[in-house]
Amino acid sequence: MTRWRIAAVATALAGYALLSHALMAWWPEQPWSIAVLFGPLLGGLLVAGLARRHRPSLVGAAGLGGVLWLVQQHDGGSRVEMLYVLQHAAMHAVMAYGFGITLREGSTPLITQMAVRLQRSLPDAQRVYTRRLTAIWCGYFIGMIGVSLLIYRLTPWSWWSFYCNVLTPLAAIGLFVGEYLLRYRLHPEFERVTLASAWQAWRSVDAAR
Known part of the structure; x- marks a missing residue:
């Protein structure tokens, strides 16, 4: 991927994050806000279900669509806010499960x-390191759920929105890049790989699952 494409993607993602924060903070109950904020999840479930003929994804998309319609039609308010919190928690729980299940005895992290x-x-040292790193990512996703629930319970709604839409992606990027930079200080003997190749490896593993 060329630099201008990376810049374009980064700009688009940043724009979507800020738009999502604005919609969630000031107009969380509006139908168009719900469509924008839940659209990627619904679209992802539909695409996964249709492309892979995965019935649970299609059922999940239909169920989520029905719940969103009912909540929006019948006094949204705090119920809509709770759906946003649950969406954030569910996505992180799925990621934690995806990393954590590979830590079972007999599985490859x-x-x-x-x-x-x-x-x-x-080499054995890299296998130990990558296993520990898998566990760190698993713990990170679980920790993000805990922080989310604390912020939701203890702070104004706009703070949680900022955490969800702005700080959450920045934290993931920070951990990804920070680990990459720290890795070769701790283990200079490891073979060097680029961030782009690491991302491609992630996509190939995800596609194969």
């Missing part, structure tokens, strides 16, 4: 799978 796709063979 998710980040180890990515590393093998990049390097084919890994």
Whole structure:
């Protein structure tokens, strides 16, 4: 991916994050806000269901669409806010599960799978490191749910919106980039890979699952 494409994608994502924060903070109950904020999740479920003939995804999309319609029609208010919180928590719970299940005895940790796709063979030190890193990401996703619930309970709604739409993606990017920069200080013997190749490895592992 060329630099201008990376810049365009980053700009688009930043714009969507700020738009989502504005809609969620000031107009959370409006139908068009709900459509914009839940659209990516609904679209993802539909695409996954149709492309892979995955019935649970289609059922989930239909169920979520029905719940959104009912809540919006019958006194949204705090119920709509709770749906946003649940959406944020559910997405992080799915990610935590996706990383955590690969830590079971006899399974290959998710980040180890990515590393093998990049390097084919890994020394024992890298296998230990990638297993620990998989556990760190799993803990990160669980921690984000906990922080989300605390902010929702203890602060104004606009603060939670900022956390969800702006701080959440920045935290994920920070962990991804920070680990990349720290890795070679801790383990200079590891074979070097680029951020772009790591992202491609993630996509290939995700597509194969």
